[in-house]
Amino acid sequence: MDAPVVEVGGLRVVRGGRLVLDGVSFTIPAGQVTGLLGPSGCGKTTLMRAIMGVQIVAGGTVDVLGLPAGSPGLRSRVGYVTQAAAVYGDLSVRDNVRYFARMLGAPGSDADRVINEVGLDDYAGQLVGRLSGGQRERVSLATALLGKPELLVLDEPTVGVDPVLRRDLWARFRELAAAGATLLVSSHVMDEAARCDRLLLMREGRLLADDTPDALLARTGTTTVEEAFLALIEDTVPA
Amino acid sequence: MTPARTLATARRVLLQLRHDPRTLAMLLVVPVVIMGLLAWILSDADFDFWAPPLLGIFPMLVMFLVTSVATLRERTGGTLERLLTLPTGKGDIIFGYAIAFGTLAVLQAVVVSAAAFGLFGLDVAGSAWLVGLVAVIDALLGTALGLFVSAFARTEFQAVQFMPLVLIPQILLCGLLVPTDELPTVLRWVSVVLPLTYAIDATREVLGSVTTTAAFRADVAVLAGFAVGLLGLGAATLRRRTA
Numbered sequence: 001m002d003a004p005v006v007e008v009g010g011l012r013v014v015r016g017g018r019l020v021l022d023g024v025s026f027t028i029p030a031g032q033v034t035g036l037l038g039p040s041g042c043g044k045t046t047l048m049r050a051i052m053g054v055q056i057v058a059g060g061t062v063d064v065l066g067l068p069a070g071s072p073g074l075r076s077r078v079g080y081v082t083q084a085a086a087v088y089g090d091l092s093v094r095d096n097v098r099y100f101a102r103m104l105g106a107p108g109s110d111a112d113r114v115i116n117e118v119g120l121d122d123y124a125g126q127l128v129g130r131l132s133g134g135q136r137e138r139v140s141l142a143t144a145l146l147g148k149p150e151l152l153v154l155d156e157p158t159v160g161v162d163p164v165l166r167r168d169l170w171a172r173f174r175e176l177a178a179a180g181a182t183l184l185v186s187s188h189v190m191d192e193a194a195r196c197d198r199l200l201l202m203r204e205g206r207l208l209a210d211d212t213p214d215a216l217l218a219r220t221g222t223t224t225v226e227e228a229f230l231a232l233i234e235d236t237v238p239a
Numbered sequence: 240m241t242p243a244r245t246l247a248t249a250r251r252v253l254l255q256l257r258h259d260p261r262t263l264a265m266l267l268v269v270p271v272v273i274m275g276l277l278a279w280i281l282s283d284a285d286f287d288f289w290a291p292p293l294l295g296i297f298p299m300l301v302m303f304l305v306t307s308v309a310t311l312r313e314r315t316g317g318t319l320e321r322l323l324t325l326p327t328g329k330g331d332i333i334f335g336y337a338i339a340f341g342t343l344a345v346l347q348a349v350v351v352s353a354a355a356f357g358l359f360g361l362d363v364a365g366s367a368w369l370v371g372l373v374a375v376i377d378a379l380l381g382t383a384l385g386l387f388v389s390a391f392a393r394t395e396f397q398a399v400q401f402m403p404l405v406l407i408p409q410i411l412l413c414g415l416l417v418p419t420d421e422l423p424t425v426l427r428w429v430s431v432v433l434p435l436t437y438a439i440d441a442t443r444e445v446l447g448s449v450t451t452t453a454a455f456r457a458d459v460a461v462l463a464g465f466a467v468g469l470l471g472l473g474a475a476t477l478r479r480r481t482a
Contacts, residue, residue, distance in 0.1 A: 015482060054323070070480060075326045080321065086316065086320065086321035090259060095251070095254055099251045103322060104326065
């Protein structure tokens with residue numbers, strides 16, 4: 001068994017005087033797609049920021065690829081898509097992706113490859129500011145696919161994406177995982193859970209479940225992740 | 240921090256500006272318009288006295304404002320945090336901006352100096368080239384100051400207010416309105432640690448001389464030190480980890 005790619009232990013984060021993550025612990029195995037699911041505001045983004053090493057934490061440990069999160073050695077090995085597209089509106093798609101490629105030290109041809117992978121070939125010369133929200137998010141995703149990331153941390157990468165592209169993107173995520181990459185993908189859309197190898201269910205800063213989709217459904221006696229989520233809430237929070 | 244990443248950042252910032260022609264036009268035209276206004280309202284002798292120091296101060300004001308807002312856009316747009324999760328050095332970002340806006344600052348100072356001497360009949364006993372050189376240095380100083388303070392601004396409102404806070408006291412104390420040796424003792428000490436004091440002193444030096452004097456070279460060295468120091472501090476204040 002390989003060492004886990006992400007190892008989180010007793011993670012606590014306080015933001016604005018509020019406990020946003022309350023003792024979260026889990027590991028993410030290599031070569032899998034792990035879904036991070038939960039309602040808006042449950043701490044998904046904060047958890048991902050902690051894994052990227054950009055979040056000030058109050059306690060606990062976060063190790064990524066055997067190094068403390070945010071270590072300089074991780075910066076070219078981990079791809080990151082933030083929830084709001086982190087790209088320049090006053091640059092073309094191609095100029096955006098090329099700039100991030102230069103920051104990574106990836107070759108220029110890599111920019112064309114990732115633009116193709118997110119289905120934006122026809123928009124490569126367009127200013128990002130003139131694209132739709134979903135397209136902007138795909139530019140941001142393209143920058144995360146540059147190089148050969150060993151871990152991809154994707155914060156709601158498929159929001160506002162049409163069903164065909166959503167299917168294609170998930171196929172691409174599966175390919176990346178098959179090639180040995182590890183993916184952590186957050187979503188508040190429960191139906192994306194079925195496409196994951198493992199699920200982390202979160203609510204109000206705590207982890208409700210860390211399991212495979214099938215085991216989760218079997219354990220809760222439900223048929224959909226949505227129902228499983230409700231079953232878990234009603235178990236842990238007595239009325 | 241690597242030269243390739245710093246230059247890529249400078250190139251990216253200039254590419255962004257190319258898509259904003261109105262900002263570019265204003266950067267180049269506004270100081271010329273103000274200089275023209277000054278030439279119009281002042282007698283020739285008064286213009287020759289006031290224009291050389293203001294030749295540097297106008298570009299400095301403009302570059303300060305533009306630069307302090309620009310880096311703030313990186314912060315609020317999320318791209319700064321994204322860049323800092325990559326192998327980008329903090330210096331790549333700050334010095335990349337400094338190169339890009341420094342290029343504009345030079346262009347702006349050259350244009351306004353050319354207009355002052357060529358169009359508005361500015362006449363100095365010393366070297367017009369050296370007066371222009373000081374204007375370029377002042378504009379670069381404005382860029383460095385703007386980058387430095389933008390590290391402390393969290394919102395656009397704060398960034399804009401750094402101008403009266405950082406620049407106006409310098410303009411009052413730099414020797415432009417009252418010679419520094421006539422200032423109250425405490426304020427004279429303060430003026431010694433403000434970069435604009437050296438810029439104004441450098442202007443006074445070149446007004447009377449066609450060649451560089453030792454005092455002029457010392458002023459320029461101090462200004463260069465301020466610019467590099469401010470940029471270094473600006474880079475040091477960027478935080479990879481935030482709340």
